[in-house]
Amino acid sequence: MIDPELAAAIDLSRPPLTADGIAERRAANRVVTDVELSRGGSVTFTEEDADGVPVLVLRPAGVPEGPPVLHVHGGGMVAGTRRSDLHVLAEWVSELGVTLISPEYRLAPENPHPAPVQDCYRTLTWMERNGFGSPIVAGTSAGGGLAAAVTLMARDYGGPAIRGQLLIYPMLDDRCETPSSHQFLDGTIWVRSSNITGWTALLGDARGGPDVSQFAAPARAADLSGLPPTYVDVGSVDVFRDEAVGYASRIWQAGGDAELHVWPGGCHGFDQLAPDAALSRRARATRLAWLRRTLHL
Template sequence: MMRAQVRLPRWLIRIAVRMLRVPTSATVSVTKDRAGSTGVRVYTPTGARSGAGLLWIHGGGLLFGDAKQDEALCLSTAERLGLVIVSANYRFAPEHPFPAAHEDVLSTWRWLIAHAAELGVDPERVVVGGESAGAGLAAALVQRIHDEGGVQPCGQWLFAPMLDDRTAARRELDAEQHFVWDNGRNREGWAGYLGAEPGAATVPDYAVPARRTDLSGLPPAFLTWGDIELFAGEDLAYAEALRAAGVSVTTDVVEGAPHGFENWAKDAPVARALVARAQEWLRGVTAPA
């Protein structure tokens, strides 16, 4: 018999995340700064730098989270690849619906590009990435940057991205009770972000990445997800739509893996292996031309 998942209240999750104890590293310095209305964490290698950068966006279903929750991944990536990483904070739904979070990560992108010289980053070698809701925000941000022109990211690094509100509208998925992130919570996140029930005929531009019909001209993408998680179908569909639009796409589907396992089970061999593969893709896409 499947045991029902215990859902903690959103306020308690937010407090718990803020109290996270994070790892330390002797080879990466971590500082805090401001980018628009939100704070950022900047990870700077103390050793050799590649000259490339990563804008990273944390997950939390659009409802909670903090940049420091992905400290282990950011430290590892900065250290192994010599990247400067700017990890973004943003405002949460439902108190701050779209476009609040989108505008916050856009402000962080603009801050990173404006400060590229002092950060030691080549603005032409910056990737936008994230996990879960953060990966969805990253995908939408890449679309917005493409449409506005100017300096473009050289890649998008997406871990189990939350891309499509129409998944939340599929009530038959509720019974599956996906581990970590189920469709009831998914519907709560999308409804709070959109300010309306998910699955409407139309949504605002950049609110739902999977709703965009023209994906041509976007940068190369790395997408990974577990084959048993709620987002498996929408992530596969987005990868296929990118390929159909002529975008270079690398997918890494992990068998038997639930949502976000590379974060909360980061010391498991399968998680370490995935992160290593993802980092090698990142190394290649940020290499000097």
């Protein structure tokens, strides 16, 4: 059951995403304004080029550049921009003094796997060459899955070094066969059929088959050892609930460091869609606390 405060604040009647509806979904994306990004003048931002990937770089105003966070936006692999999600996440810059880099990765279906994750990893290597330091790699929804994939790439390719990964209701498993995937068929923001549409756009006919790479769907990884400290959160009313819980559990089983939160009554994207709700404020404060500890702020 969705938290009553969230249910009152969020339009839960949005139709499921279909392949024919991708263009309409993109056109309906929330536009984050310059005023929202600046957070009353506490944040400055620039558009930069990361080896061919457009990035938005947010910095704390009036202070030396802070510890870096690479944040990957959501959008089901098919929508969103480098400004997506930042009307809320700019508080990481204003509250903690971090420098946040948000890449404009290529979207499916026009650019299927591996294009999106390649753009995110290219941004990470650009950050290393340009002296940003070892970042937290974070992501929201589809961006959470891409953040997890970039972290696996960095482990398997021998770098760049990553200080931690922060996965916000991440999209991790193309098979869409967990109990929560079958549980939420309607009545919430991102339902099973929408999820299948997004994964099919990314992977085509390979979706759900035996040959999907861990760098496309991180839940496919056979080995989750050797990963940096990890934060995973998800709502209890989310198709991604069980794959997120499973990912954190497998990190523990591999001897790793993971912090997991399942927010009771939280639907997909709840903190973005109803940022003033009590549950959203709790979720954001808990992420900030993990970032502060992990960055030693």
